[in-house]
Amino acid sequence: GATIGILGGGQLGRMTAMAARSMGYDVHVLDPDPDCSAKPVASRVVTARFDDPSAAIDLAKGCDVVTLEIEQIAPTVMEAVAQHAPLRPGAAPIWIIQDRVRQKDWLAEHAFPVGEFRHAESADDVKAAVQALGACIVKAAHGGYDGRGQAHVTQAADAAKAWEAVGARRSVVEQRLDLALEFSVLVARRADGQMAVYPPARNHHSSGVLAWSVLPADVPKEVARTGAEIALGIAEGLEIVGLLAVELFVTTDGRVLVNELAPRPHNTYHASERACATSQFEQLVRAVCGLPLGAPTLVSAGAIANLLGDLWLADAPPDVAGALDVATARVHLYGKRSAREGRKMGHLSAIGQSGPEALGRALDAYDAFRPGACPAIERPRG
Ligand code: ATP
Ligand code: MG
Ligand code: MG
DSSP, X not given: OOEEEEEOOSHHHXXXXXXXXXXXXXXXXXXXXXXXXXXXXXXXXXXXXXXXXXXXXXXXXXXXXXXXXXXXXXXXXXXXHHTTSOBSSOHHHHHHHTSHHHHHHHHHHTTOOOOOEEEESSHHHHHHXXXXXXXXXXXXXXXXXXXXXXXXXXXXXXXXXXXXXXXOSSEEEEEOOOEEEEEEEEEEEOTTSOEEEOOOEEEEEETTEEEEEEESOOOOHHHHHHHHHHHHHHHHHTTOSXXXXXXXXXXXXXXXXXXXXXXXXXXXXXXXXXXXXSOHHHHHXXXXXXXXXXXXXXXXXXXXXXXXXXXXXXXXXXXXXXXXXXXXXXXXXXOXXXXXXXXXXXXXXXXXXXXXXXXXXXXXXXXXHSOTTSOOOOOOOO
């Protein structure tokens, strides 16, 4: 049978590997951690960093196609892989997306709506940005996720502090927007240009980390249509082969803006495993293997709540049985060896007749799961 290579063996690689295995593929994974999440599902784990071309060549030589679950992969590695197996999505879109400065510039140059931003290569640049834009968020060009590598700055006098806290050579400085809500749109695209767009997911973040997500998003039709058009336009413009998740903001003054892009499966579409005819993981396999894309349509409303390491670091253990006693609830654990504060260890999912019902159940399951000392996740307003 055919073999799929995955750069990255975290939870996204693990769940992609599970889908690929179900479809009859063999899976080889490259990850720096020999005990990575995807290990039990992969038939081979190449243990190496994402800037090691020789290890990547070793992986690619045994694969028919190579995809990825992270975008921080050295360009030399992407080039090396591409000489031995098709790399999907390609090196060109990953190179743009993996750098926030390049990504933001690309979006603005191609007339996709983004909030106001400036480039910064010094504390003085941050100061000038804050003087021009008001309260801002400084985001490192490389490597940030779950809100890491970012600092808020409200006044010009604090620019140097924020610059040092981020500790990057290059950053974007974004105007801090007043958000009405956040949503995302996932697109799958094949090499021949055929695309499928998922219904929008509504997302809630807490301290920069996704807390819950619900499918479908309760946004006006017009907002959903705008989001889908934007996501399809970006996937086409970047010639993505695989998946593209677009994170979007609706501001309190009604603007729909792109926050950032992810060229891979996305935490905000974990509910697609239960809510959609085709899960995002199966869809990635289909897209990169040139199989027919599956229907992205909803078969139910669905929601997820993330389980962070904090839940395992509390005095009492989490109550798995209590969570599973909630109607339709399921638990999805990523098999990570050690819990750390803020680390994504798994998620809970639930389905329902409506988004609010599915989300209510996922959050009820979360409340049952969490040890007493851990705070509840914020529920949607209204
Ligand atoms: P991810 O884990 O999604 O990769 P990240 O670390 O790349 O996250 P962002 O998506 O840039 O971080 O920001 C995390 C969250 O912070 C956003 O989802 C949003 O809630 C908030 N945020 C980011 N940028 C802005 C902004 N310009 N104005 C207001 N809120 C923002
Ligand atoms: Mg990000
Ligand atoms: Mg984000």
